[in-house]
Amino acid sequence: MTIIYEETGAEGGPEIPQQRVTIRVNGRKVIAEVEPRLLLAHLLRHGMGLTGTHTGCDTTNCGACTVLVDGRAVKSCTMFAVQAEGREVTTVEGLATQSELHPLQEGFKEEHGLQCGFCTPGMMMAAKALLDRNPDPTEEDIRWGLSGNLCRCTGYQNIVKSVLWAAEKLRSQSAG
Amino acid sequence: MTQALDEIKIGGMGASRKRVEDNRFIRGKGNYTDDIHLPGMLHMEILRSPVAHARITRIDASKAWEIPGVHLVLTGEMMATRNLAWMPTLSYDTQAVLATDKVRFQGQEVACVIADDPYIAKDACEAIEIDYEPLPVVVNPMQAGEPDAPIIRDDKENQAGNVIYDWEVGDAEGTDRAFEQADVVSRLQLHYPRSHPSPIECCGSIADFNRSTSKLTVYMTTQAPHIIRAAVALVAELPEHMIRIISPDIGGGFGNKVPVYPGYVCSILASILLERPVKWIEDKTGNLISTGFARDVYLDGELALRRDGKILGMRMRTLADHGAFFSDAQPSKFKIGLMHSTFGCYDVPVAHLAARGLYTNKAPGGVAYRCSFRVTEAMFFQERMMHAAANDLGMDQAEFRRINLVRDDQFPHRTPLGFLLDSGQYGACLELGLKAVGYEDFLRQKEEARKNGRLLGIGISTMSEPLGAGNSREYDILGIKMFDSAEIRVHMTGKALLRTGARGQGQGHETTWAQIVAHELGIPADDVTVEEGDTDTAPFGMGTYASRSTPVAGAAIAMVCRKVRAKARKLAAHLLEVSEEDIEWELGRFYVRSAPDRGVTIQECAMAAYSNMPDGMEPGLENNAYYDPPNLTWPFACYIVTVEVDPETGVWDVLNMVAVDDCGVRINPMIVEGQIMGGLTEAFAMSSMQFITFDSEGNCIGSNYMDYLIPTSWETPGFELHGEVVTPCPHHPIGAKGVGECAAVGGPAAFVNAVMDALAGTGVRNIDMPLLPDRVWEAITERHDVSGAPPVRSDG
Numbered sequence: 001m002t003i004i005y006e007e008t009g010a011e012g013g014p015e016i017p018q019q020r021v022t023i024r025v026n027g028r029k030v031i032a033e034v035e036p037r038l039l040l041a042h043l044l045r046h047g048m049g050l051t052g053t054h055t056g057c058d059t060t061n062c063g064a065c066t067v068l069v070d071g072r073a074v075k076s077c078t079m080f081a082v083q084a085e086g087r088e089v090t091t092v093e094g095l096a097t098q099s100e101l102h103p104l105q106e107g108f109k110e111e112h113g114l115q116c117g118f119c120t121p122g123m124m125m126a127a128k129a130l131l132d133r134n135p136d137p138t139e140e141d142i143r144w145g146l147s148g149n150l151c152r153c154t155g156y157q158n159i160v161k162s163v164l165w166a167a168e169k170l171r172s173q174s175a176g
Numbered sequence: 177m178t179q180a181l182d183e184i185k186i187g188g189m190g191a192s193r194k195r196v197e198d199n200r201f202i203r204g205k206g207n208y209t210d211d212i213h214l215p216g217m218l219h220m221e222i223l224r225s226p227v228a229h230a231r232i233t234r235i236d237a238s239k240a241w242e243i244p245g246v247h248l249v250l251t252g253e254m255m256a257t258r259n260l261a262w263m264p265t266l267s268y269d270t271q272a273v274l275a276t277d278k279v280r281f282q283g284q285e286v287a288c289v290i291a292d293d294p295y296i297a298k299d300a301c302e303a304i305e306i307d308y309e310p311l312p313v314v315v316n317p318m319q320a321g322e323p324d325a326p327i328i329r330d331d332k333e334n335q336a337g338n339v340i341y342d343w344e345v346g347d348a349e350g351t352d353r354a355f356e357q358a359d360v361v362s363r364l365q366l367h368y369p370r371s372h373p374s375p376i377e378c379c380g381s382i383a384d385f386n387r388s389t390s391k392l393t394v395y396m397t398t399q400a401p402h403i404i405r406a407a408v409a410l411v412a413e414l415p416e417h418m419i420r421i422i423s424p425d426i427g428g429g430f431g432n433k434v435p436v437y438p439g440y441v442c443s444i445l446a447s448i449l450l451e452r453p454v455k456w457i458e459d460k461t462g463n464l465i466s467t468g469f470a471r472d473v474y475l476d477g478e479l480a481l482r483r484d485g486k487i488l489g490m491r492m493r494t495l496a497d498h499g500a501f502f503s504d505a506q507p508s509k510f511k512i513g514l515m516h517s518t519f520g521c522y523d524v525p526v527a528h529l530a531a532r533g534l535y536t537n538k539a540p541g542g543v544a545y546r547c548s549f550r551v552t553e554a555m556f557f558q559e560r561m562m563h564a565a566a567n568d569l570g571m572d573q574a575e576f577r578r579i580n581l582v583r584d585d586q587f588p589h590r591t592p593l594g595f596l597l598d599s600g601q602y603g604a605c606l607e608l609g610l611k612a613v614g615y616e617d618f619l620r621q622k623e624e625a626r627k628n629g630r631l632l633g634i635g636i637s638t639m640s641e642p643l644g645a646g647n648s649r650e651y652d653i654l655g656i657k658m659f660d661s662a663e664i665r666v667h668m669t670g671k672a673l674l675r676t677g678a679r680g681q682g683q684g685h686e687t688t689w690a691q692i693v694a695h696e697l698g699i700p701a702d703d704v705t706v707e708e709g710d711t712d713t714a715p716f717g718m719g720t721y722a723s724r725s726t727p728v729a730g731a732a733i734a735m736v737c738r739k740v741r742a743k744a745r746k747l748a749a750h751l752l753e754v755s756e757e758d759i760e761w762e763l764g765r766f767y768v769r770s771a772p773d774r775g776v777t778i779q780e781c782a783m784a785a786y787s788n789m790p791d792g793m794e795p796g797l798e799n800n801a802y803y804d805p806p807n808l809t810w811p812f813a814c815y816i817v818t819v820e821v822d823p824e825t826g827v828w829d830v831l832n833m834v835a836v837d838d839c840g841v842r843i844n845p846m847i848v849e850g851q852i853m854g855g856l857t858e859a860f861a862m863s864s865m866q867f868i869t870f871d872s873e874g875n876c877i878g879s880n881y882m883d884y885l886i887p888t889s890w891e892t893p894g895f896e897l898h899g900e901v902v903t904p905c906p907h908h909p910i911g912a913k914g915v916g917e918c919a920a921v922g923g924p925a926a927f928v929n930a931v932m933d934a935l936a937g938t939g940v941r942n943i944d945m946p947l948l949p950d951r952v953w954e955a956i957t958e959r960h961d962v963s964g965a966p967p968v969r970s971d972g
């Protein structure tokens with residue numbers, strides 16, 4: 001493979017430092033050369049083409065970028081890619097199997113838990129972290145568990161219902 | 177055997193069909209502007225002014241040019257050489273693309289860098305040196321209107337002060353006479369604070385100019401792609417057929433994505449200069465401090481009242497703060513949008529509205545944020561004035577509304593400010609809401625609680641708002657009439673492709689539009705693909721905002737389906753070998769009137785259109801329709817909120833919220849309820865925490881999500897929705913009315929009225945939104961009104 005560098009700006013400008021990271025993303029090992037300041041969200045979106053992880057703010061408030069890092073919900077705009085070294089990252093693209101949707105995905109569709117869909121991947125990942133910890137949450141548990149994620153379209157009533165729907169399905173699956 | 181299809185089973189009208197667009201969104205496979213990557217694409221970042229008002233004395237970009245990876249630095253001076261330093265706004269004003277002489281608000285665009293990646297572009301922006309010579313800042317429109325105020329738009333010839341317009345409507349003298357005859361005059365002054373639609377996805381564009389074809393393709397976050405195409409053709413002087421605007425999935429719009437922003441223009445120019453795709457994605461601060469804000473209007477309102485509760489007249493003076501450029505996206509004829517729709521649902525004999533608009537050193541905008549052009553302010557003012565008037569009369573809130581609501585037998589009802597309300601059952605909606613909330617019971621509880629020092633309150637908001645501009649006689653934007661369009665192709669096997677001139681941003685058009693087709697043609701909704709947002713393929717339309725999609729584009733869909741059905745009928749007659757007059761239609765099927773067993777399905781007609789048409793008939797089964805609505809649609813809503821206010825802290829909790837919406841025939845009840853719930857959430861946001869203000873230096877407070885508070889699942893209360901009252905719109909082909917914004921329009925007053933009711937007896941008439949605990953606490957302890965107006969600068 002060949003990489004072409006274009007000549008722009010002053011010659012001999014400062015070298016941009018690069019660092020190698022190895023991350024397991026949705027079960028696959030990925031090696032990347034990144035600027036140390038590159039945000040994990042940007043590596044996922046632009047480096048790896050996993051554009052399901054969205055970015056909606058500059059201040060770690062919106063939660064649209066939420067992914068799982070070693071099973072915990074993390075706002076990927078608040079983590080440098082290099083901090084994910086050796087970790088296991090799950091994005092929305094890793095939720096479904098080839099043949100089957102995750103119950104959270106089904107639940108959001110069933111209960112009309114999304115409108116524009118921009119906050120949805122982050123909502124679902126935050127909900128996944130919650131349900132992994134607490135398979136039988138109350139409405140209040142869900143409202144607290146998702147309080148790091150903003151939605152401007154849907155309001156939260158249907159989002160809460162979506163998560164309850166998924167929780168029930170997951171429980172019946174593990175019981176059956 | 178004759179067998180009409182079951183409409184709900186085929187996903188027709190009234191089916192709570194699950195949304196088809198969800199299939200990609202839940203998999204993370206949406207295609208938003210920032211998800212698009214084109215080969216050779218460069219990235220643009222904008223450098224914004226840190227100060228609100230200053231003369232630019234020097235711009236030195238040489239250090240930015242030196243950074244490796246930088247391809248272009250654009251400044252106002254360079255834009256000016258191409259006549260692009262200024263652009264026209266949607267309200268016949270001009271707006272700076274990149275500042276040349278002065279900056280006029282904090283966050284104004286000053287320069288752009290285009291580089292290999294966005295990180296480099298940001299670095300380079302920081303390397304640009306600019307000297308600003310500060311000028312006096314005005315953030316309060318009252319101050320801007322003073323004779324000695326600094327003139328903000330000195331770039332404009334003939335602009336003496338800061339007044340943009342004075343506009344009035346109604347009968348001033350008649351209203352004066354009504355006030356002379358009044359037993360009681362109730363007056364209320366307040367401020368609807370500046371807000372921001374703030375979709376989670378910010379604005380952005382990817383401009384891709386191809387020199388070899390001369391074609392400019394722009395992927396962008398726009399709710400109105402055809403308006404943008406027209407604007408680009410006019411501003412950049414490119415031929416319209418060489419411009420293709422594609423609006424991919426949009427991460428929420430709410431009016432924020434209607435105007436033309438400098439970032440779009442700069443990315444287009446950069447792509448033309450560099451002959452490479454240029455992507456610009458705004459950050460959240462850029463979005464909040466520079467793009468279309470909403471509201472920011474002051475009210476001075478009066479009602480002339482008879483002792484028995486009848487309203488005799490209404491007088492309203494409004495003062496709107498438009499920021500540094502008048503760039504409201506609204507029908508051009510009306511300077512303050514549809515503010516004059518206020519008090520439409522009440523039988524008011526005479527009224528007068530006088531509106532003034534002013535420039536200040538704040539971001540431009542005035543967009544219709546989940547709103548049909550200032551109707552949010554109109555309805556808020558109305559319902560706050562109703563609340564105050566009932567109190568002034570010592571009358572029950574519900575009874576006062578009962579006396580004054582337009583009665584069912586009064587439709588169509590002409591309002592004194594010039595609207596024609598089409599239909600409604602206002603009384604039924606109010607009674608339903610009162611019953612659902614347990615009104616009388618709550619009033620008793622409230623009295624009980626008061627004895628124990630607890631403050632309970634109940635607030636009502638009833639309103640009818642005008643949705644779905646045009647008609648084209650009265651509504652145009654820069655001369656382009658506000659109609660909309662649909663185009664359908666029925667393929668040989670009876671599947672169909674539908675395109676409209678609207679552009680959804682989460683409203684579920686891909687789902688509901690197919691339901692209208694199912695209703696009109698009997699083609700199952702699952703067999704219909706819906707496409708929007710690409711000006712090369714979609715028919716011309718004015719886009720999606722102001723709840724106009726269902727009233728206008730939705731009507732166009734029904735009309736185009738009817739054209740197709742008329743042709744299918746001819747085909748059916750041919751296939752059944754009878755004359756057209758002998759054919760009857762039932763859902764999905766034509767049959768012979770005298771022999772109902774003999775029939776053909778719409779799918780068989782479609783096949784015949786391509787394989788077995790009668791002699792002389794044009795082949796194919798497709799058509800288009802442009803729909804110019806005869807009137808706006810007028811949904812009605814009644815929102816009732818109960819609260820408890822903590823007198824020690826000023827914190828208030830919502831105990832209950834009941835929403836009754838009569839939006840005519842519901843195409844997809846699930847989606848309609850989703851829209852109402854989203855709107856109620858924003859109503860709660862505006863009343864409780866969400867606003868933008870400024871300090872006296874013009875620094876924007878609310879420039880990021882740490883300061884611009886949006887409620888989360890934790891703060892947001894539950895809502896109880898009622899849709900039992902249905903008054904079909906008499907002039908809409910399928911009886912539908914708009915709904916997407918009713919709750920955001922009518923909701924805020926219900927929350928505020930509830931808190932004000934809890935404070936009854938303190939002598940406080942008003943607390944400006946948002947009702948932050950400190951404001952409520954101040955009102956309770958100091959027993960005075962609390963204003964949220966931005967400060968007046970005293971140092972001159």
Ligand code: FES
Binds near residue numbers: 056
């Ligand atoms: S983009 Fe990460 S929290 Fe908003």
Ligand code: FES
Binds near residue numbers: 427
């Ligand atoms: S669905 Fe649009 S932000 Fe949540």
